[in-house]
Amino acid sequence: MVQNPKSDHTLLQLVRLVMALVSLTVVLISLAGLGYWAIDTGVYAQWLAEGEEPDEVEATPQIVDGIDTMSGLIAEGEYEIVRAACTACHSGKLVTQNRATAEGWTQMIRWMQETQELWDLGEQEAVIVDYLATYYAPEAQGRRAPLNVEEWYVLED
Template structure:
């Protein structure tokens, strides 16, 4: 470093100082938490996301950033559920109201999910309505069909 001109040494020192300060800033002041987590991504949260911060386009009845069905209560579900995990954990599961309540209790007991308070009823209503078990079996009978006679 002795053979470098003084102004170049000053420039290198200032550059290193800026890099160190920027690194400290990113370490101590992380960026805002994203609303939508990637598939399989989890994070620890102590409270739901602010409902007012939940936004995103709705196309064909689907909240496009999360893939959740857009109906009454979707913003509460996004705020409470995606604070910790991807919405895929909701969309890939099916349960009746009792099943969803059991999952919530399990998360409260083992995953540090907070008390949902008065909002729990609306969240359970949404989940039971939109992510209930799908009845499988035969397709319904065909209706409104114009049948034609086969010729011998």
């Protein structure tokens, strides 16, 4: 048999080239597959969203024009305690549309405790009542809109 080192060498190079191409193809297919998987399963979208930090935006209560947007409460004083205690069962609107003295607010709390299963507010009660009586105090007499009586009715005796 005649040795032909040159053709041997060429064959070896050819084999190497083919192997390199096969490896490259495998790598490319894997990358494409990974990319497709990431997009298909939402991993890519999640990864994109992580850069935007949406959680922080959601968790940060916002104050617009002095009003806490989560509850509608005036964002002054201990409003966060009031928000935690007073918007657990109903909207903050129920609170903000009312006005009363400290006594009046305490009565509303008692009423909810007796009839609506509001829990004992403990030390927070004083803080809450103080906040409510300060920021949701009865309107000054002169500023109250005149009573609009559509129809008088006769009291029965």
